[in-house]
Amino acid sequence: MGVTLQAWLAALQAMLPPGRAFTREPDGNLTKLLSAIAAMFLAAQLKLEALLDEADPRRATSMLPDWERMLGLPDHCTPADQSTFERQSAAYQRLVEQGGQSAAYFTGLAALLGQPGCTVTELRPMNCNDDCNDALNSPEDRFNWRLNIPAPSIGARPMNCNDDCSDPLDFYTPSLIECPIKERKPAHTNVFFVYTA
Secondary structure, eight states: OOOOHHHHHHHHHHTSOSSTTSOOOTTSHHHHHHHHHHHHHHHHHHHHHHHHHHTSTTTOSTTHHHHHHHHTOSOTTSOSSOOHHHHHHHHHHHHHOOOOOSHHHHHHHHHHTTOTTOEEEEOOOOOTTSOTTSOOOOGGGGGEEEEEESSOOEEEEEOOTTSOTTSOSEEEEOOTTHHHHHHHSOTTOEEEEEEOO
8 A cells, every 4th residue: 555664654753742852863762663663563564455465366375275265175176286376266266156057157167167169958858849860869868968068088089999898988088177067067967078079
């Protein structure tokens, strides 16, 4: 807020009673004592100003661990090697997040997590009015939905004839958005991730 050591010293000297006993000379002992007190007031003021920044998780540094503890971070979806900026962003996102169950909420969350352009496909059971080319979804599929991610899957490798019989049919490294999406999906649904690039 711009108050300096000299301003604090001047304020303390202004509170002294008038008279020769209370000298205001720069080299006087009383001025040295008041300068030390002014330095303590200035340090307290700077701490209070810094505390204003700590009240916002986007700017917090010394209180960032307290913000994370209060908000349940890091959770099992959080990468271990986050920078301070990423930790601040995650804390702020968790603080202001209101949640939702709409497709727009999940595509917005995916964009916030670094995957813009995602779409949601809600599955529905096939009925007699559908085209022959439509998917043969069962009645249980109405509880399934698909997040279409416009990016290639990382490290994808399908099984081939040289693999062992116990190997998975397909292998890939999941995107960082999969865990947060699964954490926030409606409890009665299943989400599947399709990498479309």
